[in-house]
Amino acid sequence: MDFYHASKTMGNQSMLICCKFYISESRNRAALDVIEQASKLDPEAVVVNKFEDRAYNRSRYTLVSYVVHDSTGCPTYSPLQQAVLAMTGASFGAINLENHSGAHPRLGVVDDIIFHPLALASLDDAAWLARAVAADIGNRFQVPVYLYAAAHPTGRALDSIRRKLGYYRPNLMGSQWAGWALPELLPEKPDQGPSQVPRARGIVTVGARSWVATYNVPIMSSDVSVARRIAAMVSARGGGLPTVQTLGLVHGEDASTEIACMLLEPNQIGADRVHKRVEMLAAQEGLDVEKGYFTDFSPEMIIERYMKLITTSTTLD
Structure with missing residues (x-):
């Protein structure tokens, strides 16, 4: 540069x-x-x-x-x-x-x-x-x-x-x-x-x-129909959490499943509430869930990483 x-x-x-x-x-x-x-x-x-x-x-x-x-x-x-x-x-x-x-x-x-x-x-x-x-x-x-x-x-x-x-x-x-x-x-x-x-x-x-946050919760089940049922009850469309959209999907080589979530207003309905609801609904099905994970950084972390990368590029050039 x-x-x-x-x-x-x-x-x-x-x-x-x-x-x-x-x-x-x-x-x-x-x-x-x-x-x-x-x-x-x-x-x-x-x-x-x-x-x-x-x-x-x-x-x-x-x-x-x-x-x-x-x-x-x-x-x-x-x-x-x-x-x-x-x-x-x-x-x-x-x-x-x-x-x-x-x-x-x-x-x-x-x-x-x-x-x-x-x-x-x-x-x-x-x-x-x-x-x-x-x-x-x-x-x-x-x-x-x-x-x-x-x-x-x-x-x-x-x-x-x-x-x-x-x-x-x-x-x-x-x-x-x-x-x-x-x-x-x-x-x-x-x-x-x-x-x-x-x-x-x-x-x-x-x-x-x-900002939209993407957050996934693994379900200890290989039955995608169960994952879809849980996903529907978590989503706003299914009467679950407002501003949350979900998909129940097969995920992993062992055909395990997860709830893939879009948090459209993460400052209002965050990952903690989503995870608790998934955990509750999975328990009703006799299932456990694993720790959820974000697929991207927060806006603050993204800005910080950008500034570091720009500064490094400027210094090198």
């Missing part, structure tokens, strides 16, 4: 945006290497964490960079835009959805991209970036893109899009997802890109919202 870019980066640290970039692959090391190489094209967009889950055949990259505003306070630029576009192109070049299978649902090779404001950045900043990235992806790669949460005019929820598109229905052996299982012509017009789905690439969802 040269002096100009280092100075600009360090001067924008109060306006940060985090991007969580989910891809449908974790077993093909060569493909992941290509995607990770693409993430390094702009040193001002920094990968602060990655999470690979072999059973799910799914990975998530957490990137952070700054956002620049014009004199009126409107966002105009973020290094994340080109970094995410490069990673998307690399993903489409390295992964074929028709050859993919795993224990986690997905609609596309690049399954989901979500932007969160950090530090003094606003949700409007994140929504602007989400819309810009969605337009880039839809136009350049000719894939359908659906916007959600603050990136969409109505603020529609991600799970409502997924439900319409069959995301939650396994299509292989009752607990696995494989290939492309939906009609190529979509029932609902996407926000960007064509209405016809390229089977090798699938669909991309892009959103912006305040």
Whole structure:
């Protein structure tokens, strides 16, 4: 990083945006290497964490960079835009959805991209970036893109899009997802890109919202139907905890299961409450649970890691 870019980066640290970039692959090391190489094209967009889950055949990259505003306070630029576009192109070049299978649902090779404001950045900043990235992806790669949460005019929820598109229905052996299982012509017009789905690439969802925590609780059972029943009773949709979304999934080589949770308002309904409810419901089924785990760092830790990585890069250059 040269002096100009280092100075600009360090001067924008109060306006940060985090991007969580989910891809449908974790077993093909060569493909992941290509995607990770693409993430390094702009040193001002920094990968602060990655999470690979072999059973799910799914990975998530957490990137952070700054956002620049014009004199009126409107966002105009973020290094994340080109970094995410490069990673998307690399993903489409390295992964074929028709050859993919795993224990986690997905609609596309690049399954989901979500932007969160950090530090003094606003949700409007994140929504602007989400819309810009969605337009880039839809136009350049000719894939359908659906916007959600603050990136969409109505603020529609991600799970409502997924439900319409069959995301939650396994299509292989009752607990696995494989290939492309939906009609190529979509029932609902996407926000960007064509209405016809390229089977090798699938669909991309892009959103912006305040911080979402992902928290999983392993269940000591190989019966996925029990895990799904517990998951339904934990979720807001099933009358459980408000602002919590869940999936009961097969996880692990021994066909064990876990409750995968999205905590949409983690400061209101946190992991402790989720774990206690899962534990109570599992006990009613005569089952034990293992210690739950987050799949990413907290916003504070992400900012701290970003600052350390930027400082190290600046010092080395």
